[in-house]
Amino acid sequence: QKEVEQNSGPLSVPEGAIASLNCTYSDRVSQSFFWYRQYSGKSPELIMSIYSNGDKEDGRFTAQLNKASQYVSLLIRDSQPSDSATYLCAVNIARDDKIIFGKGTRLHILP
């Protein structure tokens, strides 16, 4: 089983709608969870971090964490064409200091 799994997409969402991105992880003792946004040909940009169960909101972005289900998600409200990118889920592996990335989900916001 891969350590961090994401649906590769593409996920197409109409402008103004809510985009929902999902991620599951295998290491039950993982403690830190991150969402990165990567535009084509650019570097990953950290947009959200979450460390405890529940929701964390930052502007149009909400990260949701459910450790019991080993599930983390990212909601983007009022989606804009500029949100079109690949979203990478990353999880720290508690036994060491590195973070493990998923393959990413390509999001396409339809104007």
Place this chain on the structure above:
Amino acid sequence: EAGVTQFPSHSVIEKGQTVTLRCDPISGHDNLYWYRRVMGKEIKFLLHFVKESKQDESGMPNNRFLAERTGGTYSTLKVQPAELEDSGVYFCASSYRGSLYEQYFGPGTRLTVT
């Protein structure tokens, strides 16, 4: 505040040649990481420096890869001799000592081995 910078942005070399990639982390960041993304695959961890010390190099593919961080500032990643399968995008990231896992990425170096 300047972000993480990497040089070169793109390198094309022939199999068997040597290439050295450079990373300058955000000023004051003790933690420096190297990652690689091969086409179609996820970003994979290569190694982690804390200041000038290698904290974890478990992701380094083989002994053709050598990373250094003299003086705890910038880091270099040398590939010698390069093989075709080394092609990919090499990212560097850095973080504060106190926020160990919030890593900020550089623009990457795209390495093409022909």
